[in-house]
Amino acid sequence: MGRRGKKKGRPISGWLVFDKPIGMGSTDAVSKIKWLFQAEKAGHAGTLDPLASGMLPIALGEATKTVPYVQDGAKVYRFTVAWGEERSTDDLEGPVTKTSEKRPSEAEILALLPKYTGVIMQIPPQFSAIKIAGERAYDLAREGETVDIPAREIEIGRLELIETTPEGNSVFEIECGKGTYVRSLARDMGRDLECFGHISTLRRTEVDPFTAEDLVTLEQLEAAVPKAEEGEEVVLSYDAIDAYIVDTGAALECLPQVAITDDAAAKIRLGNPVIIRGRDAPVEAEEACATARGKLVAIGAIEAGMFKPKRVFAG
Template identity: 80%
Template sequence: MARRGKKKGRSVSGWVILDKPVGMGSTEAVAKVKWLYQADKAGHAGTLDPLASGMLPIALGEATKTVPYVQDGAKVYRFTVAWGEERSTDDLEGPVTRTSDKRPGEDDIRALLPKYTGVIMQAPPQFSAIKIAGERAYDMARSGEVVDIPEREVEIGRFDLLEMRPDGSTVFEIECGKGTYVRSLARDMGRDLGCYGHIAELRRTEVDPFTPEDFVTVPELELARFGEAGQAAWEEAGKPLLDFGAIDDLLIDTGAALECLPQVALSDDAAHRIRLGNPVIIRGRDAPVEAEEACATARGRLVAIGAIEAGMFKPKRVFAG
């Protein structure tokens, strides 16, 4: 008996800039968005812990090809550090491992911030998704194993103290590069201040090139998908899930992820040749002559990512028209 093939999803493409709620994992969020759009492909640009909220850029269809460019973008986090306890997970999820009665003053904290600004070396948390000998660090840590995770270089462009709260916790905001662990900052600062610390609240507010104006929530997506009556009433009425107009309107164009690259506008003929994998000569007075990576468009739509050599665009990754 022949096996049935897996049902193919829609070939919808674009970015959903999800305002992920606390309690939802990144994988769960991607699965939810993929289902709502009935998309054939989906992925995210940077894991956000279940206890964290905020910006989780989710790519659908052709946008999955642009994920690395968003992953490399600068990120902004707002977070609260609770002093006096260090925890195994460096956030509220894990048990307390160290305690202190000492609480830091504002001047002490501000004096410490320059140490954590710029290019620094950072040891990721024991409970992290980093792979050690092919195994996730959090899986090893959950089994009771002490994980030796080497320090690595990260960059923090801005580190601001926003508020000293009445309960003794401190609110910060940072702008940082790829691979920075905010939980590690709370842990290391707590040790430097001699009082220990862990993340009590964490929210990612920006992932370049996206901003808070791009946010969409799960309820907003569900409303666009099923209307005021909601999913249950839709399914009870036996309505086919075919109308995607309202939810598709919430997508951000795939090419938005490539604003960091030089932009090359092509004619329809040149775009056709590029989609066949052929190089084309770039015309125009302001056209770049050399670029390791550039983005080619036609009529405002993304055509390809490629290199420019001696005034010729050579495609490396082509997008469906």
């Protein structure tokens, strides 16, 4: 049996709340961040289209175990709908497929918004990562196929008209749940208003639990990368760039938090259950976080006052 090769990179863990620039794909962004931090492992929590900018939370190391909790978090987008044209991709990338001379009034738009608030059914774009018979919808669309994508239930908590641009386009802000396609929203509103529409700008401003204050730009990261002169044999310090990392546990603020002792943490890290003590400790919970000295130890279930680890984190 061949020996496993040693992992390349630093064993750094935490979240980097990246302000993704327009033109960069989500996978490319993860690769860039992984290289800048020289991290062993990295992954993102929710794809952001290349034509979109804004918040792309990227998990490093142990934080990749918490990706599902961030993916499920509410998201906020600021976007512009250009009226009068529908496009194959529902954004600027695709060719125009339908046109109209009509432009909606502010009153017409405001009257429509309640239809797109709450739990609704939405059909994803033809150019999306949805799998149809094992293939990505965008691959089929690029081959010229029109695929039948079933509608899915999504939840929109808030949809507001922010302003009208000098060109007559509409700027909106939306707070929505997992699986919402803002491009589909522009398409469907345009059809309802009988004027057609597509996304011309899209920026994600929040992904719960992170906020705009957590955002870090590529320029900031590149300026903080440790550098050594050619030929120098020095130990590089990553303190400056590591300062941008958000603690892994921040992704789990939605779960009950249980403080445990160092001895209990050692047992849990070996996969053993422990009794939860303390007046405020929950007796039952499907999922909860165990922390020791403020550091994440494990995610697990609490049953009859006993914490049973499901996912353990390195100390």
